[in-house]
Amino acid sequence: MELHAENVSLRSITMITQHSRKKLLITLLEKYDIFVDTPVINGVQVLELSNYVLRIRAETIPVMQWAGARAIRKEVKEHIFEKGIDIPSPRMVVYSKDEEEVKARGR
DSSP, X not given: OEEEOOOEEHHHHTTSOHHHHHHHHHHHHHHOTTBSSOOEEEEEEEEOSSEEEEEEEOOBSTTOHHHHHXXXXXXXXXXXXXXXXXXXXXXXXXXXXXXXXXXXXHO
């Protein structure tokens, strides 16, 4: 099973040390009985200007790959929030035109 983790800002992810990430993955094996072995961070899958995506690989018992993916996402998200790191989210900006201008065009 391969899990494509959520986008995390480059500046934020550097705050989480490699030791901290390894400790989190070992904790996953101890906390959930669905994993056969400790999950592994394969590396960076996508590198963009403001974020990158880590690929995490984990072996689960049969038919539990989706539950394993959910558990990894949950634990990684909680770990990131515990460290005080915000996950970037898309933002939408709506511009509204002046009502009189819109009415004038409608005539």
